[in-house]
Amino acid sequence: MKNQEIAKIFNEIADLLEIKGENPFRIRAYRKAAQNIEGLPKSIEDITTEEILKVPGIGQDLAGKIEEYLKTGRIKAHEELKQEIPEGLLTLLSVPGIGPKTSKMLYEKLKIKNIAELEKLASEHKLIGLPGIKEKTEENILKGIEMLKRGRERHPIGRVLPIANDIVEHLRKNAPVDKIDLAGSLRRCKDTIKDIDILVTSDNPKEVMRVFVHLPHVKDILMQGTTKSTVIIHEDIQVDLRVVEKDSYGAALAYFTGSKAHNIRLREMAMKKGLKINEYGIFRERDEKKIGGEKEDDVYKILGLPYIPPELREDQGEIGAAQEGRLPNLITLEDIKGDLHVHSKWSDGSHTFEQLIEAAKKLGYSYIAITDHSKGLGIARGLTEDRLLEQKKEIDAINKKLKGFKIIHGVEVDIRSDGSLDISDDVLKELDIVVASIHSGFKQSKKQLTHRLSSAIKNPYVSIIAHPTGRLIGERDAYDIDMEEIFSIAKKTKTAIEINAYPLRLDINDTYAKRAKELGIPIVIATDTHIINQFGYMRYGVSIARRGWLGKDDVLNTLDVDKLLKRLKPFK
């Protein structure tokens, strides 16, 4: 998608301007525009110039640069800046702790052009004596290079949240904390997390910090102050802890939950009302009097807004929606009545129907769909037509004995490389539902892949498309498909799209979920469970749905089973 390419260039322009020491607001304008372009749910190529101008943070000039890029594949101003500033300076910027000033100075004084050179000179103590650099700074530069090598990549939320919760528990038990909450992108439930933000109140902040930096999780202490400390844990994730006063807790929670763009919008609104918002509270400009901040809701109330749930705080229209009273009533985990993508021992799952039923009942579900793999997926012991019919008999028998619970009989049928399905229509029509998905041939062209998915969607028996983009967070990118095309056919045929809740998938993602809702496409949230504890992944799927502005009514598996089957193709 061109959106990412343009965002990347704008960010690079911002970096270059920063090195040049340009007007900081101009730099911010580029970064803001980059962020907004990246968050667009549509490809920027499909948007008219007037619409581009409506994107916040994009005016005449940047719209022109976007057009220039789409037309010529480059932006002249960007090329010129690159001529002016050596490539190496940008690379140095990527080292944590090195900003534009240091980067420029290193280049000018020692002609350092890349990180390898920097590392060599630093380890030979050749940096000491440069302006503002002594032993400690040199040490920190080497540390920064180490961190960069380990990668500062984002981690899937499913991996980070359990660790974060464990740290919170440790602090609760061993440190004198009163209130304690996770903040940041973790609280906003982004699909990937860069670092863990924790906020607490305490009568003894110093002791909290002491306990924090000595937690068994901690590998390295980056900074330790009285109100703020930062550590790296063994999983190479950064953890920030902030301690604030009780009467500032709400303001601090809002502030550290972000997103940054959302906060800036709130502060701008506050300014216009003669107010000032920071992490300590809400203040009246004229006399500095504090008028709120103990509760998070204060921040919104004082601006005349309803409470905005953390998942929506991305500056993607939520503030406007709040002003106009049209914030969605978001779906919750409790709304989910059953899981529609579950594997059993019949294919590559680990449990019998009985075990799965028992686990599902414990979660308060009233149904699950058994959707074992089809024969094309040999590695997963996929089922043949005969085995599927055999499975149907067994499930029918079990259903007769069940009260207040139902097994929906389905299959996860493989979409072959030519777009045909791995199980014949004669057998598919015997099933309650059919989940279809791609498991191979990810490298096909956009046209081929789009054709495969649309062929499956057009099949009269296919109820749901599972993990439609095939991404595995941190391992495999989404495959190249024309999502607008897929959505438009799904809408026509009333085929449901899955939010796969498996933490590495989270597929479709929040942006697509929001788009799907706008188009009125039915959505299901399902876990792809292979072992019963994976039923718990549902929470991540619900988070994606919430981030996509989905309400209970937008998600089919909030319905009772009878209504559900009437709404799922082929509408039984």
Next chain:
DNA sequence: GCCGTTTTCGGCCCGACTGTTTTCAGTCG
């Protein structure tokens, strides 16, 4: 470079920590 129910000019969010400084610049979130 963007933006406007005070404005088409003059604003633009705000604070903590570190290391190197004698009062603050740089970096980060």
